[in-house]
Amino acid sequence: MTTFNELGLNEQLLSAIQEMGFETPTEIQQKAIPIFLNRASDLVALAQTGTGKTAAFGLPILHHLDVNDKSTQALIISPTRELCMQITNDLKNYSKHMRGVKIVAVYGGSSIMGQIKDIRNGAHIIVATPGRLIDSLDRKAMKIDQIQTVVLDEADEMLNMGFQEDMETILAQTPDDKITGLFSATMPKEIRNIANKYLKESVEVSSGKRIRRRPISPINMRWYKPKTN
Numbered sequence: 427m428t429t430f431n432e433l434g435l436n437e438q439l440l441s442a443i444q445e446m447g448f449e450t451p452t453e454i455q456q457k458a459i460p461i462f463l464n465r466a467s468d469l470v471a472l473a474q475t476g477t478g479k480t481a482a483f484g485l486p487i488l489h490h491l492d493v494n495d496k497s498t499q500a501l502i503i504s505p506t507r508e509l510c511m512q513i514t515n516d517l518k519n520y521s522k523h524m525r526g527v528k529i530v531a532v533y534g535g536s537s538i539m540g541q542i543k544d545i546r547n548g549a550h551i552i553v554a555t556p557g558r559l560i561d562s563l564d565r566k567a568m569k570i571d572q573i574q575t576v577v578l579d580e581a582d583e584m585l586n587m588g589f590q591e592d593m594e595t596i597l598a599q600t601p602d603d604k605i606t607g608l609f610s611a612t613m614p615k616e617i618r619n620i621a622n623k624y625l626k627e628s629v630e631v632s633s634g635k636r637i638r639r640r641p642i643s644p645i646n647m648r649w650y651k652p653k654t655n
């Protein structure tokens with residue numbers, strides 16, 4: 427059985443993973459993490475909610491993060507505010523032993539000026555919903571032309587919510603040499619078209635297994651609540 431230690435992640439991440447109660451990577455994590463760590467190709471990952479997708483893309487992003495570089499290095503796009511906040515919280519917990527990591531959530535229903543201030547104070551990783559991200563770009567509040575990694579999480583849900591044009595607008599503003607991860611539960615033709623247009627030499631992996639974690643204390647039980655997105 428593959429362990430997190432065998433995937434090539436750094437010691438700070440491995441310590442955080444162990445403290446959060448993860449014992450072995452899920453199927454999608456086993457398949458996706460090495461590909462994202464290698465950064466040799468883009469990734470299309472088909473996986474249901476609850477299979478551990480955030481760690482599958484979040485851990486490799488954090489592994490390669492240069493905290494001494496104040497620029498935004500990774501952009502993660504999610505369909506809803508709730509998922510955006512959840513991804514942000516997960517990344518903060520994975521990176522708790524990494525000094526100086528700045529992760530900013532950008533979503534509707536909260537002060538855009540406060541979010542812009544956080545971005546301008548430095549954001550290594552931005553996690554955003556499509557509409558608020560477009561608004562922030564229109565305001566020249568952030569630059570994504572130097573982004574190294576882009577992730578579209580629950581891409582089929584973004585499509586169902588009418589964000590296809592926003593997704594394509596955002597991707598068109600990112601550099602050609604970035605690494606892109608597209609995570610989706612299904613692969614309708616519209617998502618396949620986006621993958622064919624914006625991803626290069628992509629590798630496709632899939633998983634149907636939902637995540638199973640052992641509780642380690644009542645304090646940390648909040649991490650075991652099922653997602654509602």
